[in-house]
Amino acid sequence: MAADHEYSDSFVAGLQWMWGEGFLSPGGAEEVALILEGIDLTGCHVLDIGCGLGGIDLLLVEQHGAAKVTAVDVDASLINQARALAQAKDLADRLDFQTVTPGVLPYHDNTFDVVFTKDSLVHVSDKAACYADIHRLLKPGGRLAMGDWFGSDNIVTPEMQHWLTIVGLDFKLGTLNAAKALLRAAGFNDIHTRDRHHWYADYMAEELATLSGRSYALLEQKIGPEAARQRRDSSRAKQVVVDQGQLRPGHIQATARPAVTRRQSQE
Numbered sequence: 001m002a003a004d005h006e007y008s009d010s011f012v013a014g015l016q017w018m019w020g021e022g023f024l025s026p027g028g029a030e031e032v033a034l035i036l037e038g039i040d041l042t043g044c045h046v047l048d049i050g051c052g053l054g055g056i057d058l059l060l061v062e063q064h065g066a067a068k069v070t071a072v073d074v075d076a077s078l079i080n081q082a083r084a085l086a087q088a089k090d091l092a093d094r095l096d097f098q099t100v101t102p103g104v105l106p107y108h109d110n111t112f113d114v115v116f117t118k119d120s121l122v123h124v125s126d127k128a129a130c131y132a133d134i135h136r137l138l139k140p141g142g143r144l145a146m147g148d149w150f151g152s153d154n155i156v157t158p159e160m161q162h163w164l165t166i167v168g169l170d171f172k173l174g175t176l177n178a179a180k181a182l183l184r185a186a187g188f189n190d191i192h193t194r195d196r197h198h199w200y201a202d203y204m205a206e207e208l209a210t211l212s213g214r215s216y217a218l219l220e221q222k223i224g225p226e227a228a229r230q231r232r233d234s235s236r237a238k239q240v241v242v243d244q245g246q247l248r249p250g251h252i253q254a255t256a257r258p259a260v261t262r263r264q265s266q267e
């Protein structure tokens with residue numbers, strides 16, 4: 001589980017430098033739309049787990065038509081910034097940002113139409129318990145739309161060990177196939193996965209461009225030379241493990257068991 005404040009101010013500033021204001025993960029609006037492909041949020045109550053600064057939650061409401069988004073994160077500082085964003089956009093009535101503790105989330109069974117999450121469950125060690133809790137929170141037939149970082153079936157390379165050490169994040173990487181099996185065991189069906197490795201391998205070039213030349217000089221001014229150097233070193237080391245296929249983004253959509261099957265499994 002991620003420790004509170006694992007995402008320091010300079011780390012968060014560096015991520016937004018690469019990925020855009022309000023985003024702590026790559027791909028922006030296009031990637032969010034792809035994660036949600038075929039899922040209509042109109043009128044839905046959506047739970048976003050690991051919302052970070054809330055840039056995605058604005059999209060869920062403004063572009064995807066969610067009636068309400070309950071967005072949770074373990075980092076109180078990020079949640080405070082997300083709340084300020086919702087207020088500035090006059091959307092506080094539809095965007096509810098809450099700090100939570102890792103583990104079972106404090107909401108009733110069958111509360112949400114859709115659970116969305118992007119690049120956050122990688123911090124959770126007990127994925128089986130997490131998926132079971134998401135299933136509990138979804139209404140019968142509700143949809144899960146998630147993006148996350150995944151690992152490879154191959155043995156972890158020394159370069160991967162190196163990147164995991166220098167990035168300073170508490171990542172718990174499983175494979176896309178392992179996640180699929182765990183989701184099925186948690187009660188989900190209609191599970192579809194999408195490996196985004198090729199997309200991200202190309203996208204890395206754009207990321208690295210934000211960390212070179214004039215742009216890098218501006219980042220140094222913004223967060224200081226030491227933090228900027230760490231950001232650049234970490235991204236360069238990441239490019240190696242992405243090229244090796246050791247680190248790969250992926251998407252999963254799944255449907256929570258309908259009510260009738262839930263009743264049968266309890267009998």
Ligand SMILES: C[S@@+](CC[C@H](N)C(=O)[O-])C[C@H]1O[C@@H](n2cnc3c(N)ncnc32)[C@H](O)[C@@H]1O
Pocket residue numbers: 001002007022023024025049050051052053054055056072073074075078101102103117118119120121123124
């Ligand atoms: C890479 S950021 C992604 C944030 C946001 N989803 C985005 O794409 O911009 C991962 C987020 O997950 C949060 N997080 C880590 N462990 C968590 C947990 N157990 N429950 C909820 N949020 C968690 C972190 O605090 C961080 O804000």
